[in-house]
Amino acid sequence: MKLILEFLVALILHPLAVLLLWIDLARRPELPSAEKIVWAIVGLIWGIGPILYVLVGDGVLWGARAPRAL
Numbered sequence: 001m002k003l004i005l006e007f008l009v010a011l012i013l014h015p016l017a018v019l020l021l022w023i024d025l026a027r028r029p030e031l032p033s034a035e036k037i038v039w040a041i042v043g044l045i046w047g048i049g050p051i052l053y054v055l056v057g058d059g060v061l062w063g064a065r066a067p068r069a070l
Contacts, residue, residue, distance in 0.1 A: 018043045 021043040025036045 022040060025031070025039055028036070031039075
């Protein structure tokens with residue numbers, strides 16, 4: 001029963017996370033177009049795409065981006 005519930009929650013939350021990922025990609029002028037396309041495709045990987053974007057791609061799915069130190 002727990003596995004079914006986790007699967008249903010993932011089905012609901014993954015599309016939302018991908019949508020937020022795509023919105024963030026559109027608002028990032030420092031990324032080249034090719035990199036944006038790659039991240040948009042990686043985001044579609046069910047379950048890990050948005051997580052990889054936040055951890056590896058320095059992405060933010062919501063809220064303001066913290067300023068980088070120079």
